Amino acid sequence: MHPVKAVDVDPTVARASTLSSSAYLDPAAYEQEKERIFGRTWQLVARADELARVGDLKPATIVDEPILITHGLDRTLRGFYNVCRHRAAQVVLSRGNRKSLQCPYHGWTYGLDGKLQVAREMEGTENFSKADYCLQPVRVDRWGPFIFANLDPQAPALREILGGIPDEVAAAGYDVDRMELVERRDYVINCNWKVYVDNYLEGYHVPIAHPGLFKELDYDAYRVETFRYYSKQHAPIRELKPGEEIGRDRRYLRLPGSEDKALYYWIFPNTMFNIYQDNMSSNV
Structure with a gap:
């Protein structure tokens, strides 16, 4: 196995660039990830x-x-x-x-x-x-x-890894200890694991790839926050437009005292939690 070259990551988003193709395709890179990432994380x-x-x-x-x-x-x-x-x-x-x-x-x-x-x-x-x-x-x-x-x-x-996530989820009105499984779906995705994570970590594709979700969110207020071991994406649930009806045009509604945001947490390296008004889902 040949060594994988280190990558300098620029924290300035305006200068962000995609990893080289070898990071996704090189078997040696994946072998190192198994040991240094998946072998050391929750x-x-x-x-x-x-x-x-x-x-x-x-x-x-x-x-x-x-x-x-x-x-x-x-x-x-x-x-x-x-x-x-x-x-x-x-x-x-x-x-x-x-x-x-x-x-x-x-x-x-x-x-x-x-x-x-x-x-x-x-x-x-x-x-x-x-x-x-x-x-x-x-x-x-x-x-x-x-x-x-x-x-x-x-x-x-x-x-320590979860940081503020449990408190934020509780503050949003969710008692995770009382949650029960409603549905499970399995998908076979033919890609390197980082491709899936890359997709999850940006809302740029939402208006085009998820038009139904786009109608629910205030896309202009979509924000990303980063922490030591996880990131948080969130956007307010959009108010109803004139003529829109819940159940016909919209699934979610901003109500006083209820969670008014969609929350998306990514925990390094590959665990994801999606939180809406009526459900919480996990991706691994």
């Missing part, structure tokens, strides 16, 4: 309703790394590398509810807390202690219904 891996009961578990991946989230007997959410300590087989293959985790290869069995409980036919083996062969932990944290994991034990805490 990734949205599950919803709280998927792990609501004691014994619930869900496998996931962060780039190429298989991980596992469990809801332990002590009602604690934990994360682990989904890799058996014996011969590196994947321990859990599908979401479910169990009291223990048995590797399908040689039957080594772990508790929901990751501790090795059973190692078949290892009795009498010298220099072997089950306490030394627990599943390797992965950091897990939660905001409302969103469960995140991070492979880097030294990364900043999720609360």
Whole structure:
């Protein structure tokens, strides 16, 4: 693998330029991103309703790394590398509810807390202690219904990464702890991940690509704010024009005491939250 050249980023928007094509196409660049970006950042891996009961578990991946989230007997959410300590087989293959985790290869069995409980036919083996062969932990944290994991034990805490987002969302009238999933959609997009992020981070395309949304927003008041680990885009909900009707011409209406803006948060590198008057959605 050849090294990827560093890029000088000019913070002055008037002098902004697109990254070189190699940043999107060079396999070496992507390999470095997997290690230096995705291996060190909080990734949205599950919803709280998927792990609501004691014994619930869900496998996931962060780039190429298989991980596992469990809801332990002590009602604690934990994360682990989904890799058996014996011969590196994947321990859990599908979401479910169990009291223990048995590797399908040689039957080594772990508790929901990751501790090795059973190692078949290892009795009498010298220099072997089950306490030394627990599943390797992965950091897990939660905001409302969103469960995140991070492979880097030294990364900043999720609360630090989110910054003012939780307080702003609460101030907008949303109780994230009471939110429930209404719909999920999966799209296969044939592009480098940064192309998708580039699209999300600008409202320039809204008047042309999203005419329905354009009718709802005061585009002239569209603003972008940047912070240490995230950015915020927001625009006021536009007032009704004469002759417009809710349900026919418009979906949203500015009402006293209600959130009067559309909010879009991007959390580095690839988590996005979209907040409107009647819903909140996430993109990953």
